[in-house]
Amino acid sequence: MKKLSLAVAAIALFGFNTTQAQQQENTTTPDFYRWQVRMRAVGVIPAESANIGIIGGDAAISNSYIPELDFTYFFTKNIAAELILGTTKHDVHTTASDISAIGGPTSTDVNLGSVYLLPPTLTLQYHFNAGQAFKPYVGAGVNYTIFYNAEAGTTVKDVKYDNAFGYAFQLGFDYNINDRFFINVDAKKIFLKTDVTVDASNLATGLNIPASVDINPLLLGVGMGYRF
Known part of the structure; x- marks a missing residue:
């Protein structure tokens, strides 16, 4: 009877240890x-x-290619929040603007130099x-975009951009290489509007x-990720 009791106790202990090990394994998947x-x-x-006052026309903003860093925190295995960090530089000019009032052509491009954008973006995600x-x-x-280091170029005196909030939508996927490393492909659309003031007092007073x-x-992004 004593041997039977010891055997039962051993089996129970083994079962308890196995359950603990499985639980620990599950929490590290x-x-x-x-x-x-x-x-x-x-x-x-x-x-x-763009809606440009006085001279009319439209805006043209160059594409930019950058490295980007992002951090994601999972509240559950499906729901997460992601913060992206990166900065971009863009060249800017108007198109088909009428500067005949200051002796220029009725349809021309006006160089507005360049500007840097810092657009930290926070999204709530659902992972399938x-x-x-x-x-x-x-x-x-x-999204909250900060405009900085604006360079007015050679045509106008100065260009000022107002920082602005926007909305962001995204879709993408992760593909596991192993349980820690993965490949990521991501697309985001940011709806962003800013007010701009061009100081052209060098061309006409005031x-x-x-x-x-x-x-x-x-x-549009592609990269590598690491889980921890």
């Missing part, structure tokens, strides 16, 4: 890593349009296929040109 970090190569493609190698996701959130500019960039 990729679906349960709370954090992941990605490094992406991103193309930033503005879909610009938890536990699988291929994990698509969708997300939506907010000339300030206001403009309302929709930038609305598409961000």
